[in-house]
Amino acid sequence: MKKYILSLAVVSLFYTKFEACAWADPDYDYFNLFTQSIIKDKAYLPFLHNYSSRFYTDFKTSQIPNENIEAWRKFFNNQITYSETDFLVNKLSMNDLNDLKKGSTNNSLLKKLGSGSYQKYREGIDYLIEAKYLEPYMKINYVETPDSFYYRENESDKNATQLDYSKTVSALTSLYNAAKNPEIKQRYGYQLVRFNHYTRNFDVALQAFKSYVQPISLKGAAYYMALDQLAGAQRGLQMGSEANWNFFQVFKNSKSRKESAFISMKLSDTASFNNILKRAGTNEEKNMAYFLLGYEDFTNPIPMMEKMYDIDPNSEILKVMAARSINELERSYLPTYYYNAQDSDNTSQTKSATNKNDTNNKTAEQEAKPKELSFWQKIVRFFKNLFSSKSDKDQDGNKNSQSDDELLENPDRIPVYTKNQSYYYDEKQTDFLEDLEKFTSKTKEKANDEYWQIADAYLKFLKKDYKASTEILEEIKTSNPEYLEEIKRMKVLNDIVSHPKIDAEYEDHLMKVYVDYFVEKKVEKDTLQDGGYNYGAPPSTASFLKDVLANRYFLQGEDGKSFLMNNKLSDLQYNPNSTLVKSVEDFYRKPNKTQFEQQIIAKNMDNVGNIDAFFNVIYGDRAMRLADFDKAKLHYQKAQSFSGIPRENYERYNPETGNYEKLVYDGQNYDGFSNIPNLVFGHNIWESFQSADAESMQAEDYTAFPFIKPKMNKLELADALVQLKKLGDGKDENSAHANQLIGNMLYNTSILGYYRELFVMDVDNSNGGKYDFWSTDKKTPYQYYYKNFTSTTYIEPDNFDLALNYYKKALNLSTNKEQKARLLFQMASAEQGKYYQYEAKNQANIDYADPKWSEKNDACQKQMSDLKNQKYRTYFAQLKSQYSDTEAARTLMGSCSYFDYFMKR
Incomplete structure (x- = not known):
């Protein structure tokens, strides 16, 4: 099938980045080395950063605490576990509860509540029986219109209007009046508000909240469930500002309803945010309002984070913003594939794309600024340059003779910042790494959570300051298992990525200390990842390290090893460039390979039959x-x-x-x-x-x-x-x-x-990347390493x-x-x-935005036509x-x- 993929790549030559397709998942385009979900308050997990859906989904829903289940567990004196309580409240049949009420239960879970449990918990069990009876009907009646577009084939047709309105209200009111437990009483009030909301009796719902919920001086799970329904009724009455404020209160105080409350707020304009901010009476409310504004407008999060920091540097939601910010940066610094920006002046691939002025087309090399040299390093560099000739430096074969400093300062040494234009962002996207690093450095001094030290260490890793990153990690004292796992991972990254040259000695070190990262095994999810994937295994720490080593070998001039880190030997058939083939063959024939070379690299020389014959056919x-x-x-x-x-x-x-x-x-x-x-x-x-x-x-x-x-x-x-x-x-x-x-x-x-x-090395003459007139003045179109080899003409x-x-x-x-x-x-x-x-x-570099594009394009076409007739x-x-x-x-x-x-x- 690679032939088809290659054909798609040819079509995509009109675009600098062709992965932004309808079938691509943008959350697979970076390695996710900084695990966002280590935030302590798991209620905010949906608000972490991703592109493929509106809310972050890479976690188990059970990780988000549900205050309603917690309240019921407390009601039952903690005699059953959280999961058992969840089953009792949400899944246990109404018949089982009725059997308990009759004194004849055989249900093992209900037996755990102890003898005489119905009498002991009578009001709560009676409420659950009533709630389970109502639950199938607790949906608003959907009113079809000629413009409706709503897929409801598998939905139940039941809704609240199918219940007898008078009898239901009368029964709930009677049960409310009879209940002695304030919490249970408030729950019946919640049912009255919800029932009136879903039957579109919005005014009555508002009155029910005032009469049955508000008078009870409890602000627990039942209260915010009722407030959520009240806000929905207010929305139905076009009371937008009041509805938003109450949904905001639900968002702030509920653990399990944050996502739904956020959606219900409908904060689509600045005025809506300002109204909430004006009404915010406490620092917590102001902090929350800034969080919502920062969540909606995420081009540059630092200004909003500064406001939140001024209110409370220990805020949990400030950590959420930091996690989102780091994730955004990571996507630009650690993509799963670095595009070869240096091709922009030499290949038809980039020239076919919408061209811009050279001043606007900064390459990754220009954007990745090398570290400033110390005085001593400058002296050493001076004498090296003094006693070496230019021709020596220009030869590819002398890549292997580069000094440690030269290797460490190479601007193409990943991580490298690349401006991601593939998903949703325009020219306003910025590299805010420096600003975020300053912010985390400041915050870690005031906040009392090790999270900020971990974040600071990670940002220094992205900046290639591996020594400082490692020093911060060594100083962290924590017992948090998620923090410890992240620290362990980052220490591995710093060690491997900071090493100047990958030589035989260091390859032995990799096999002794980090072999688990390089020996292939079936990976369904990365460490600390719980979510499911529909696109195969997601990019992992191990795959990132493989890319790092491929890049290091490439910069060192060991192209054969670089190629085999990301490709099979058989992949050479798709772009049989003789220079690269010779480098791969040299590695194949290398005697005394290290253990790393034998077990990790050489294993990719498979499925070509006789290897010598394969090379000789190409030559x-x-x-x-x-x-x-x-x-x-x-x-x-x-x-x-x-x-x-x-x-x-x-x-x-x-x-x-x-x-x-x-x-x-x-x-x-x-x-x-x-x-x-x-x-x-x-x-x-x-x-x-x-x-x-x-x-x-x-x-x-x-x-x-x-x-x-x-x-x-x-x-x-x-x-x-x-x-x-x-x-x-x-x-x-x-x-x-x-x-x-x-x-x-x-x-x-x-x-x-x-x-x-x-x-x-093709089997037929059907179209593909080999059959274009693409050309480059360089020996290779690759700037970093040979990943996505089959999608690049070479x-x-x-x-x-x-x-x-x-x-x-x-x-x-x-x-x-x-x-x-x-x-x-x-x-x-x-x-x-x-x-x-x-x-x-010699493609025309005419910007499509040029108002005279058509005129200039026609002139260019005429010039080429004249040239063709005169010279060809x-x-x-x-x-x-x-x-x-x-x-x-x-x-x-x-x-x-x-x-x-x-x-x-």
Whole structure:
């Protein structure tokens, strides 16, 4: 299926960041190393930070305390556990309670309440019987309108209006008056308010609260349940300000109803917040109001946090804001994939996106400022520079000779801040790490919770100040298990990420101390994570460390090891760049590998069959694209045990069945080495990659070349080309024909040719990242490491001059005018490839926001068109001027619409 993913990536080249798709989960795009849920007050868990839903959901609902269950447990004198109380209140059947009332219960849970439990808890049990009877009906009656859009197929049709209004109110009022326990009495008042709210008797609901709930001087669970219903009735009466204030009180005082109260507040404008802030009489209420405002507007949380700090630096909700802020920063500093910002000036991938001025396109390298050097470090650096040459520093091979200081100061050493434009944010997004660090440093001095020390240590980790981070962690004294787990994790991160160079000695250290982070095991959730996932295992601490090491190896010049940290050896097939392949092969052949290299890195060299044959096919393919047929033949001789391009999960479309079918090498189809038809030496009848080769291609006359077999493997193909090359050194028509066949083969296996898959480790010619004219002036488009390797084009471009040179030799040797016409057309086709390469490197940098975009774009298109006709139509012009009277030219006009247009201009 990777072929399909790659095709999607090609479509996505118009976007700098193509992961922001409808099927992507933004909460999988960072490693979540700072566990937000370590906040002590679990009632605020829904208000932690995430993108994929309005409220944070990565926790068990049982973690949020429910004051109603706590109140009932206290009512039953703590004789049953919290979970048992929850079951009794919310799930136990009404019949079981009626049996208890009759004195004949067999329920084990009710027996735990002790003998005579009904008499002891009579009022509470009677209330629960009544509440369970009412509960199925306690929904507001939904009124359908012509504009309604509400999916209710699986909902119960019951609602409060189906109860007899007078009898229900009378029964609840009677029970209220008969109850002696104030708490139970208030619960009946709550039922009266709720029933009137849900029957849309809003005025009566308000009066019921005043008459039955307010007079009882209790402000526990029942009171805030009733206040919640009162606010709902006020909303029904268009009393928005009063409703908001009462929902605000529920939010502030209830543990289990914060999320629903927040939704009900409908704080959609500044005036709503200001009204609450004006009415806030206590510091706690003011603090809560600032929290709500900060929660809604989270572009830069620091100003609101400062206000909350001034009120109470020990506030629990201030920790929630801090957790959200750290999470927001972490998404920019620790994404699961760093985009290669340095490509912005060199690749068509970024140039195809909406272009901006260079001043607005800061790269991650510019944004990641290295630490200021000490005076002594500057002296050391001076002498190093004095006695080393520029050429020494510029060579990739000398990455391994970098000093510890040079490695530590590399701006591409992750964590690196990258501006995330994929999810919901515009240009207002800022890097507030410095401000947040100052805030946490200040707060930890006044607050009495170790949380702030942990937060401060983590922010210093993001700033790459690992020494300071570790010192803070060492000083923390706590018995909180969640805090201890976070501290342990951060110490591991600081140790590994701070190490200057990953050498053999440190790899041994990793295996001795941190082996659990690197030995693969099935991971369903990260440490301290309880939520469920629908997208497979979420990014974990272990996966972050794997990325860190991949990045370190990359910066050290150990590309092969860097690649294998994130990829399988078989992934090289998707971008068989020979420089990277050589680095991977060097690691493969490295003697005396460390234990880490053997168990963690080398294990990814699997599923390619014979590894030596796999490498030699790639090298042979590259030699063929460079027209070095003798070298290709040597490699293919070593590749005869090649078992086929490893496409275990690959499916392709079968036009005969109309289905996507699993690829099976049956000995007849092309497998990366065998079953290449002699049509590879032929020419196009018409250009259609989807058609069968016999429909798109036509064979040349191979009579004089018996070594060209109807079907060949790559060794036989290379051998045939070696013989053709020797024959091409002659001076006769056979020599001309031999050179033509070589030119045909080079063109047909280029990006424009029907057999373009033959020398790029692909199984067919269907579209994908290998088949674009993307190019870069650098050896690699990668800035950090080789993650997402299969989604980035990384393959050397075709050299169309090679085909042109063979065609020119054929043209000079041939005396046949018809053959010359055909040769010129083939040369024009190859020349077209050179134009496409030029075009890909010279995209128009016109901002879509430019009011004159259309005018400038048209001018640019005209300029490119003029250039194409002046510099890249040489052979079309020659064909038109000298060979328009040939049968070949007339035939080509019928099969090539552009040539027909060109000839008639």
